[in-house]
Amino acid sequence: MDNGRNGAGANGLTASSCNVAPVPQSEIAAICERFGNDKHRMLDILHDVQDRYRCIAPSTMDAIASHTDLTRIEVEGVASFYSFLSLTPKGRVTIRLCDDIVDRFCGLDDVVAVFEDVLGIKLGETSADGAFSLETTPCIGMCDQAPAAMVNNVMLTSLTPETARTAAEALMAGQAPESLVSDRFNELSAHERAVRMVENNIRHAGAVLLGPVPEDAGLNNAVGMRPSQIINAVEESGLRGCGGAGFTTGRKWRFAASEKLDRHFVICNADEGEPGTFKDRVLLTERPHLLVEGMTIAARAVGAREGILYLRGEYVYLRELLEGVLEERRRRGLLGKDILGVKGFEFDIRLQLGAGAYICGEEGALISSCEGLPGEPKTRPPFPVSRGYLGYPTVVNNVETFCHAARILDQGAKWFHAMGTEGSHGTKLFSVCGDCLNPGIYELPYGHSVWELLEMVGGTDAAAVQVGGPSGTMIGRDSFHRKLTFDDLATGGAIIIFNGQRNILEIVEYYMSFFVHESCGYCTPCRVGNVFLQKAIQKFQKGLANPEDIDYLKDLSGTIIETSRCGLGMTSPNPILSTLKNFPLVYSAVSKPSKDGIRDTFDIQSAIDGARKIAKRRSYIFDKDFTQ
């Protein structure tokens, strides 16, 4: 448990040294050289070092620092921030089991047991011969096919104890992770590889994104327009950011375009990390050209020549596919110089792979990460549209938003504006998972009620629905009439369904542990306060809470929300606050008042347990078993 007591976090910080053979300095030099010895490419450098040597040892940090003109502590700051980088050696095959609440409810424990059994190591361990590491990781975006796992860069989905055993035994026998996907892995196209590993589960295709999409129709129109006309069209369409915050896309572009600096950037946020969201995964697999088309249109609108596609580390299995798409578009004159033959229209994109940090979905943290820094949000103001990546005006939108923009330029603002409801125009991708018959992706116009959606997905026996992931709202049956719009239930797309068998407190505790794990730690309320919230929920779970603890939860949540520096801390108490509001009985049922000044919340047995063990005898007064 992350409680601050144990210095050894997921980042292996307690290890002062890394007992691997010294790495040849020339090889580190070559890796740094490949990225121009550019400190802003630190994440790429560290990824390469990690892949190659399975850890980032102190001596390599010294070498990287000297090549990139940084101090060693700066390199260590980056290396120790991201979950997928490690200062201690990981196994040559690292198995990361997705530990989302949905995976837990779908039998994660049994799958873990199988891997532990076959590999002969426990969760969190690396085998003595360095062959395997077994660990868990927060939501990897496969909730519609849980339990799922990452095995190096290979995804395994819909695991059962049987399929887990087959996979583990094959790995033990020395087979490469790729062979778990297909014997002919090398002959498969990047797209074939992706869809063999991961189902798309498109259950309902709407008019905008998942229906038929003509190739580059939006871009063809955009090149004939002035930048201001493009921005007007996007603004008139009513398109708002699809990541959750819902900022008007056209206005964002307008702000960036109005900044008179000589460089502008367009960044795609493909870091969907909100547990329960996986819509971007499907777009990246099935509509990558549409996404790049949207980015190119944005570049034309704001005058950007450089772009970055920030892909979450968990989606590394899509890297090859996306690199291929970028390469193909360069070849076809859709990226690079004089795009579509238009003189002076120049734009290219590099792919930046993340390394396991939910906070990098936050705009400023994402920019920090692209700059080769720890993924910490930036101080606002200034806002990224005026001072973003490397201090230049930067447009950051998510995958779905760029795809929508490309379609708007094709079909026109009116077409898009006419769909949905007032204030929430167009369609939205919903990723539906949990207790329902048909988990997967649904593209629907805004404005459906939760109940309508539940009928569509076969989830009508739901007792609770988490709308918008942990940072969103959990509602009960009495609120299923509410509407999926920005004005009522705003959501980045995650819909997680829980039936009456699920324990709400267990879900809330999981979500708090998620936020504790994913807080960047920059500011006090979020770094420390979330740990306290998690501990308080555990008290309720154990039946040790009293009614004043409900006030404590509300009070502490209020402080965290009001004083946190970024959206993570401003929303992390939501699992608690929304369940307190919508499921009050869950809390009152397990909290009892203290009687006669004796605090029921104090568990004397566990308090004296440590002393009892050290003394190797029982307590005369408190030990229930003493007379036996």
Add this chain to the structure above:
Amino acid sequence: MSGTEKETGFTFTIDGVEIKAHAGQTIMEAADAAGVYIPRLCDHEGLRHQGSCRVCTVKAGGRSVAACTQPAAPGQAVENETPHLTKMRRDLVEMLFHEGNHLCPICEASGNCELQAMAYRLDMTEATKFPYLEPCRALDASHPDIALDTNRCISCGRCIRASQDVDGKGVFGYVGRGIHRRVAVNGENLADTDAQVSDHAMSSEVCPVGCIIRKRVGFAVPIGEREFDKGLIGHEIEEKRK
């Protein structure tokens, strides 16, 4: 201030008091100049603003913001010393106490410690309700003149910025994330770095608590003459108004 102030100068209010400011100033900078104290821990004169402790949280135009990084704006109404904000700040200070290990009676920073002084100023007089996290971090006494006890560290980062920006060295930095984020040194231990006791980063004013310890000078000032024995933290700023 020069002639340009004429064009860019403006006023705003803090708790109803009119404050002069000029473009580019933060709320805290303007407040300091006007003799209005806004509590702070991670911000320190002469260092880049970080905005991480959140103790300086004020309400500006109805929104809660960090006064040390938020630009002052013309006509803005800022709330500073309200019961609500004092309560938020006390919560934050308590969080910092509970995150680390603080045993004031035996700490050599007692009386000179900004965290302790802030607790007094914010009236932290009742028993705290938060759980103790009781970290156990190794003491670094490798350096001949300096010791580092990060069990009392409040992650303010003042040492990091002082070493980088003032000393031009980079002896300190953050590692890890979340509750495991902490201050570490640029090498195996402090002796392995180019730290010197004469660095600004090691001076008594930079570390607000008792983490960066200069060896052989502890407990030299008798009780009654220590920094915060003379007045509440912030009194020097407030005296400017009198």
